[in-house]
Amino acid sequence: DILKEYAARGTYIFPPEPSVRLAADTIRYCADRLPLWNSISVTGYHVREAGATAVQEVAFSFANAIAYVEELIEKGMEVDSFAPRISFFFGAHNDFFEEVAKFRAARRLWAKIMKERFKASNPRSLMLRFANQTSGSTLTAQQPENNIVRTTLQCLASVLGGTQSLACACMDEALALPTEKAARIALRTQQIIAHESGAADTIDPLAGSYVVESLTNQIEEEAAKYIEKIDAMGGAVRAIEKGFLQKEIADAAYKYQKDVENCDKIVVGVNKFTEEEKHAVELHKVDPEAEKKQTEKLKKLREERNNRLVKKSLENLERAAAGDGNMLPPILEAVKVYATLGEICDVMRKVWGVYRPQVVY
Numbered sequence: 001d002i003l004k005e006y007a008a009r010g011t012y013i014f015p016p017e018p019s020v021r022l023a024a025d026t027i028r029y030c031a032d033r034l035p036l037w038n039s040i041s042v043t044g045y046h047v048r049e050a051g052a053t054a055v056q057e058v059a060f061s062f063a064n065a066i067a068y069v070e071e072l073i074e075k076g077m078e079v080d081s082f083a084p085r086i087s088f089f090f091g092a093h094n095d096f097f098e099e100v101a102k103f104r105a106a107r108r109l110w111a112k113i114m115k116e117r118f119k120a121s122n123p124r125s126l127m128l129r130f131a132n133q134t135s136g137s138t139l140t141a142q143q144p145e146n147n148i149v150r151t152t153l154q155c156l157a158s159v160l161g162g163t164q165s166l167a168c169a170c171m172d173e174a175l176a177l178p179t180e181k182a183a184r185i186a187l188r189t190q191q192i193i194a195h196e197s198g199a200a201d202t203i204d205p206l207a208g209s210y211v212v213e214s215l216t217n218q219i220e221e222e223a224a225k226y227i228e229k230i231d232a233m234g235g236a237v238r239a240i241e242k243g244f245l246q247k248e249i250a251d252a253a254y255k256y257q258k259d260v261e262n263c264d265k266i267v268v269g270v271n272k273f274t275e276e277e278k279h280a281v282e283l284h285k286v287d288p289e290a291e292k293k294q295t296e297k298l299k300k301l302r303e304e305r306n307n308r309l310v311k312k313s314l315e316n317l318e319r320a321a322a323g324d325g326n327m328l329p330p331i332l333e334a335v336k337v338y339a340t341l342g343e344i345c346d347v348m349r350k351v352w353g354v355y356r357p358q359v360v361y
Contacts, residue, residue, distance in 0.1 A: 017237060018352045022327060024071040029328035031082040039082065041089045041131065042068070047245075048091040049137045051253020054102040055219055059226030060245055061088060062106075062113060063236040066227070069118060070235070079118045083125035090132040092154040092161075099154065100206055101215030103161025106130070109220050113227075131165035132158050139174040143269035144281055147171040152189050159199045160206055166190060176283040298340065305338040313337050314347050321351040 023040055030039035044052075044061030052060065065086065072082060090106070092099050110128040114120040134154035139147045148171050158166050168186040170178035178186070194200055206212045233239045240246070259265035266272045313334040320330040334344050 018321075018348070020067050020071050020237060023068045024075065025327045027068065027072060027082050027086070028075065028077060029326055030085065031077065035085075037085065038087050038129075039085045040068070041087045043089040045089050045091045045133060047249060048093065049135065050249050051137075051256060052249045053252050054093070054095070054098050055222040055226065056248055056252060057090060058102060058106045058109065058219065059223040059230075060236075060249075061090070062110065062223070063227055063230045063239070063245075065110075066113065066117075067236040073118070079114070079120045080122040080125050083114060083118070083120055084122060084127070086129075088128065088130040090130055091135045092132050092158045092163075093135045094138050094150060094153065096153055096157050097211055098215055098219075099157035100161045101212050102219055103130070103132075103158070103163065104204070104212070104216045105219035105223065107162065108216070109223055129164055131167070132163050133167040134158070134169045136169050136173055139169060139171070140267065140270050141174040143275065143279075144171050144175060146269050147174070148185060148189070151186065152193070155189055155193050156197070156199060159193055162204065172281060172283065175281065177286065179282055179284045181282070182284075301338060301340075309337040310334070310339050310343070313339055314343060317344065317347045318351060321348055 027039045030037045042061055042065045044057040047060050048054075048057040065088070068086075069079065069083070073079060088106070088110075090103070107128040111126040114126045118125075120126060134151045138150055138154075147169070151168050151171070155166060155168050168190050170182035170186045172178055172182045199205065230236055230239045230244070233242060233244060236245075256265070260267055260271055263271050269275070313330070313336075317327075317330040317334050320327055331344060
């Protein structure tokens, strides 16, 4: 039935509003019932991996966060009741000083948004709490050992920029899921920076550097201008519907790729310092039985659970999705009776439709 519904909708564009609603409902539920829980991590990582610039990563992340905050205030919540538990997730790319400056600029800009735009009075509401991960899109399949150096620089930039939590990508991720050896090297990279480099011993160690301060100011100003443009369109939801964010990211990704192909931007081992000889690399292999085992576990679950309660919970979820109440309680009700993630998402697809990416020219 759901597949028939999809077919009937044709090229129906899934509206961004349900995404804002789900995020806002999660924040509201946690503020009411789990006040010490970090309710949401607003991510810019996927935006950057898709080809966005450092400025766009900051601006588009904050534009989305602004949409969530505005939704919650509209629902009657005080900004200081939930803002201290909002966090962010960013990427770290290869331009070392730009990445340090990006994190510093983001911290300053978020504090201004919360204080000046939303009149937050709790100092914790002004704090930019963020985690980040080194970039997967910068890793190369050619000469994969070079990726160890790339991730080391990205890790160090993250630490110098003030990250609270860091994940380091593995050298072989451009080829396969990481091997145990590659994962261990990634872990040791972080540990060496943490315990041997001294980078974590000082708060904002690059403060006062002309290049870092100049880049910080530049990124903050340019990100603020992007947010002003998005505001003029009616906010992040309207900007997404118009394809503005998608086009900006696509243009940035296209420019980067052209620069690589024209050798205006050097990628070691890809367009410069290449090697004709292929070196064998040990790759992780997934056990082909894993999928079969998981399928059997799922089949057994569906046979042994109380399917009457599952059906009832999914019906309650459908009514909630069609209404305007908080989505978290019916989702949790469905989870407790062992409805699967796929079944829960199918209900939302049925009510809200399916996302179809817009063609951006």
